Amino acid sequence: MSQLQSLRGMVDLLPVQTRRWQAVEAVARTHFRCAGIEEIRTPLLEVTDLFARGIGEGTDVVGKEMYSFRDRGDRSCTLRPEGTASVVRSVVQHGLLSQGSQKLWYCGPMFRYERPQAGRQRQFHQIGVEWLGVGSARSDAEVIALAWDLLRDLGVSGLELQINSLGTIDDRQRYRAELVAWLQARADRLDPDSQQRLTTNPLRILDSKNPATQQLLAEAPTLLDALSEESSQRFQAVQAYLAQMEIPFRLNTRLVRGLDYYGHTAFEITSDQLGAQATVCGGGRYDGLVQQLGGPATPAVGWALGMERLLLVLEAAAAADPEGAAARLAATRAPDVYLVNRGEQAEAVALVLARQLRAAGVCIELDGSGSAFGKQFKRADRCGARWAAVIGDEEAAEARFLLKPLHNKGEERCLAMADWQMVIDILACDESDITTATQFDQQ
RNA sequence: GCGGGCGUCGCCAAGUGGUUAAGGCAGCGGCUUGUGGCGCCGCUAUUCGGGGGGUCGAAUCCCCUCGCUCGCCCCA
Incomplete structure (x- = not known):
């Protein structure tokens, strides 16, 4: 094919699509406005070091998925692979936290050099929310509710909210040691990938897709049991708030998430309409990140929602119910x-x-x-x-x-x-x- | 990076070695030079992702390559 075409994993959004995107964005904006959240726009390109330090050197995102290059001034630049690090950098750079806590949202393209598949592209788009300077368990629940309600109002069904607590760094270190010891004794029953991760990133073994490994894990010690009393109580509180809002959730002690900055509450919203990449929205608390990027010690929570995946779910919902909210989103208005x-x-x-x-x-x-x-x-x-x-x-x-x-x-x-x-x-x-x-x- | 599936018109799609590559949708034109929705008629791929090889002969067989797609890894 000598015809010029878009790069692999970079897709055009044609009018059929942009119609729906605009509708989704409009609903999201309304939700954010009602919640007192303001928009922030940051550059697509950042210094590579921001992501290396923010997301974690050892993560796959940083290790093998970044679009990095040297610019004409020989600086190492990277197309942002996610939004949180940039938002934190911006907030710190402009001293916004000196004016109090910040409730922000963003949307736009992210870039990860991966093999495209259903619900995954190299340029993909996220809508995200970051609350900086709020540390209460209630804010975790409030932020989760925001995502849940947005998806509900868009007319998406078949969603599941999964939550877990990753505890503090100490909690995780203690648990990691415990888990490694337990798994090492049974290493022969682990799949090769998981054996590898036993040394590189043991917690990741928890969400392995290998059925045999999952079966073994059923008896393994859980992160939840390893939480300190304080972390545990905090997590109980989050769950109580969710229950009071009547937001259904499932406790998933295997939910870890691949970015290093998460601690305490972690959550994902998944859909049964997607293929292997079922997560529509993911997020959690990241109390250490602001300080790590040079700002004042500041608690924070947030989430990011994958637009492409959301749109896939929306299309499925519209097909299933042509009269429903999801279908109405795509309504076209003929000229008057x-x-x-x-x-x-x-x-x-x-x-x-x-x-x-x-x-x-x-x-x-x-x-x-x-x-x-x-x-x-x-x-x-x-x-x-x-x-x-x-x-x-x-x-x-x-x-x-x-x-x-x-x-x-x-x-x-x-x-x-x-x-x-x-x-x-x-x-x-x-x-x-x-x-x-x-x-x-x-x- | 690794595995599986697939690539025929803008879209859907028949064709699996033999003269001119079905059909549908969309588009354009006509029947109808100032009034639509239906209908009818006509036009729209010298070419089957690209390159090479075998064959008297290929879209159909072989090799390479590019692309798409699904899955693994990982994530939204």
Whole structure:
């Protein structure tokens, strides 16, 4: 294929998609506004060291998935693989924490050099929330609720919230030793990958997909049992808050998460509609990160939601229930008026009329083909417009135009060009008649 | 990085060695040079992701390559 095409794992979003994306983003913005969360936008490119220090040198994301290169000034730069490190860097850099706690959200592309598969691309998009300077167990629950409610209002079903506590660094170190000892005694029953991780990253063995390993793990000591009294109580409190909000969750003691900065509450929201990459939203508490990146000791929680995965789930939901909220998100609105025009004079006049009506908020499709009236009407009909406005040489010469209903009752009217504003009233009377097309095209 | 599946028109898709590569959708044009929705007619791939090899002859067989896709690793 010598045809130019997009890079592997980098996909175009065509109008069929952008429609839904915009709808999702709009709902998210509303939720954030109601929760007093403000948007932050940070650069896509950062100094490599930010991610190496923030996410953790030993993680896969840093070890083998970053898009890094040297710029012309010989600085090592990296396309952000996630949002949290950048947000923390920005907040620290601008001293925002001196003004109190920060509730922020962001959205945009992230980059990870991985093999693409269902629900995974090299450029993918996240909507994320970061709360800096809030350390209570209640804030964990509040932040989780935010994600849960957003997904609910989008009309997504079949979701499961899984939570776990990773405790403090001390808790984890103690548990790690305990787990390694226990597994080492049974190393022969572990799959090769897990045996490898016994030395590199033992906690990761917990969420291995190998069935035999999982079976073995069922009897292994759990992180939850290894938590200190304080950590344990904190986690109990988070669960109690979730219960009070009637948000269903499942305790998953194997949930670890691959980024080093997490501690205490960790959670994921998964969908049964996705393939192997079932996590739609993931997050947790990261109390040490701000200080680690040079800021004041500051507790923090947050999550990130994968847009591509969310959209996959949404499409499934819309297909399953064409009347549901998810399907309504993709509703397209046909133009209010299709402007049929033909003839030199008429075309000029039509342009002016279209501009006037657009400025007044009317959605107008101006036919630019110059083809026969019959053709233009055919297109008008097919695009689903409720009205056609018609300007030919006769109308242009007499400074008037026709307004004709296409598939609803109503009279064809002849209006003077100067009375163009009447169109707005005529359309308004027709409002009750709106039928929104809920077509969900397959990708 | 490693494994499996797949690549025929903008989209869906038949064709699995033999003269001109079905069909559907969309698009464009016509029947209908100023009035649509239905219908009918016509047009739209010298070419089957790309390259090479064998064959009298290939989209169909072999090799290489590129791409897509699903899974592993890991994550959203």
